[in-house]
Amino acid sequence: MKVAVLGVGLTKFGELWETSFTELFVEAGTKAIENANIDGKDIDAIFVGNMSGGRFIDQEHISSLIADYAGLTPIPSTRVEAACASGGLAIRHAIMGIESGFYDIVVVGGVEKMTDVLTERTTQILATAAEQEWEANLGMTFPGLYAMMARRHMHEYGTTREQLALVSVKNHRNAVNNPYAQFRFEITVEDVLNSTVVAEPLRLLDCSPITDGAACLVLASEKKAKEFVDNPVYIIGSGQASSTISLHGRENIAIMDATINAAKEAYKRAGIEAKQIEVAEVHDCFTIAEILAIEGLGFVKIGKGGKATEEGLTEIGGKIPVNTSGGLKAKGHPVGATGVAQAVEITLQLRGEAEKRQVNADIGLTHNVGGSGGTAVVHIFSK
C-alpha cells in the first residue's frame, strides 16, 4: 500500500475557549488544503476522528456538521471513533477509502473540544473509553488504570520512578520548539517527582493535559498525488488491533498487546522492520504509556523501555527520537485529534520542515492508543 500525504494542518493546542469545535476543524482543514495546494472541489470525502462530541459538546453527527461548515456538502463525510485512537483510526479508514478506489483525494482530520465542560466531568467522559460495567462505574479513572500498569511494569522489570519522569522531561524539552504545543517550557525530574499525586505512582507531570485542538491531513492515491507534487511523503503501512477493553481481561498488564499486534500488521504491510524506524510519535497519555509503546513497537525489548529512555535512545539526537512534537504530554492531547496530529509531525519531520526540532529521518511511525489499550493503530511513513 502507498498513499500520499499531500498536505498537513494543525490548530494551536491548548485551552481555546474562544474557538468552537467546528472552527477548530475548519481551521486545521483549511490549512491542510492550502498546504496541499488543492481546491475544495478536488476533495472526494471527509473522515473525522472524534472521541465524544456527544458528551463534550452534546453533538453527535459531527460528520455532517463539519461537511456543512467547511462548505463541502454533498461529499461523503464519516466519523470514526475508538476513544483516543479515533484520529489514527480515521487515517486508516481514509486509506481504505483511497485504496478501494472509492476516492482519489480525501481530507482526514481529528478534533476534540474538551474544555467546554467542567474538569470533573471531563474525567468522567474520558472514563467512557474504559469499560463502564467493570471499571468506570466502580470509580476507576484513566490515571488509575495507567498507574496499575506502571506499578506492574516497575515490579516486573525494575523500571524506576525516575525513568518514568524522564519521559516527561524529554517531551517537555521537545515541545519548547513546537509553536503549536500547549506547554512550551522545560521541567526537571525533581519537578515531576514533587508534583501532586494523581494516582500512585503517577503524578501530575506524568499525565497528559486536557486540550482543545484539531489536526488534518490531505491524503491522495499515489497516481493522483503526482498531479500535485513530485515527492510527497507516503504512508506505506497501516496496522490496527483490538484487545480487551478492561485491564482485568489481559494476561499481562505490563505489556500492551494491541500495540504489538498493530505494529506487526503495519511492519508487514510496509515490508520493513522495527529497527528501520528513525523517528516516531507514540501515545504518551501517561509517562508509562511511552515506555509500553517503545517496547510494544519493538524499538527495545520488553522490559527495557525505562532503561532505554534513561540512556537517551528516544531523545532528539538519540537513535530513535520519540515525540519530537512534545508528545501528548507537552504538545497536548485533544483526544480525537491526537492520532492525526502525530501524522502531521512525522510528515513535517520527513519533509525536513520541523524547524528547530528537526531530526534526520527517512522512515517514521505513528502509534495511537484507545483507552487502556483496547485499540491501537500504527502507521508507517516514508519519504
Next chain:
Amino acid sequence: MKVAVLGVGLTKFGELWETSFTELFVEAGTKAIENANIDGKDIDAIFVGNMSGGRFIDQEHISSLIADYAGLTPIPSTRVEAACASGGLAIRHAIMGIESGFYDIVVVGGVEKMTDVLTERTTQILATAAEQEWEANLGMTFPGLYAMMARRHMHEYGTTREQLALVSVKNHRNAVNNPYAQFRFEITVEDVLNSTVVAEPLRLLDCSPITDGAACLVLASEKKAKEFVDNPVYIIGSGQASSTISLHGRENIAIMDATINAAKEAYKRAGIEAKQIEVAEVHDCFTIAEILAIEGLGFVKIGKGGKATEEGLTEIGGKIPVNTSGGLKAKGHPVGATGVAQAVEITLQLRGEAEKRQVNADIGLTHNVGGSGGTAVVHIFSK
C-alpha cells in the same frame, strides 16, 4: 464493485430490558456467523454502526468492548457514526475494507440500546443528531423537524394527511409477518389520524418508536465468498452523501438532497437505474420520511410520493414493495442498528427467505438517513 453477503443475523427488536448492549450485538453477530457457516477465526475485522453509546449507555470505545465480548480480539474493530445512518455507513466502510484488499471477511453490525434511559432523555439524545447551536438548543426535536418537512411537502405538492397515514398503515401491515418486529399489529388510517399529536401534522402513529436491537452481516470479497457458497447475494452499489446538518441551510426542505446524491452514486457504481429496483427498505423514521425517500431515490417524481403511496406502488404486490420488514415505523428503530437491519431484510428477500412477506425481486435497495438528512447512505443488492 461486488461484495458478497455471506450471512445475516438479527435480534428481536423492542424494549429489551433484560438484554445488555453487548449481548444484543453478540447475539446478532453469532447468528450472522452461523448463517454464513463460517468460524470466528475466518473473520478479519469488525465494523460497528452505533449512534450514541456515549449517551445511551455511558460507553464510548464500543468497538473494543464488542471485540472483547465476542471473543474476537485482536482483530481490528471500528465504530462509525452518522446518527441514525450509522448502520448503513458501517456497511459502506466494511465494503471499502474489503475492496481495498485489507480484509477478506468482515462482520458488520449495528446496535443501539435506547431504553436504559428515561424517554425524555432519549429525545434529548436523539436531538444530538441535529445541530445543537441552531436547532436542539432552541428546543427543536426530531418530530418537530420532520413536521416542518411534512408541512412544506403538503404545501408544495398537495400531499394529504391521509397519504402520510397510509405509509404507517402499510408498514404495520408488513410487520405482522416479521417475527423480529416491535409492533406486529395492523392499524387503520383513522387510528393514525386520531392518535396523539406529537408535532403537527405528525401524530404518534406517524413516528417510529424507541427500540433496542442489533443487526449483523458477514461480508466477503467475491473471491473469498465462493469458498463458502455458490450464489450469495451481492452488494453491487454504494452511495453516501452529506447535506447541511440543520434544515435552515437547505434550499428546499420538501426534498432530501442527501438521498438524491447518495442514490446517484449508488446507481452509478451498480450500473443500474432507479426503475430496476424491485424491493427497497427506506428510512421511514416518520411517515413523511418514506415519501421523501421514494421521491429522492427516483422511484417516483418529486412531489408524487404521497399519491404513489395511495395508489399502492409501495405495497407488497405493488411495483416496488417498500419496507416489507415493517420499516422503522413498525419493525422498530434502534438507531445505529437500522441501516444494517435494512440490509438483512433485503438479503432475505433476494434469497427467497422472507416467508410470508416474500416478494419477487432480483435487485433490492437500502436507504438510511442520519438526522434530518445531513447524511444519507444507499446500497444496492443483487442476486
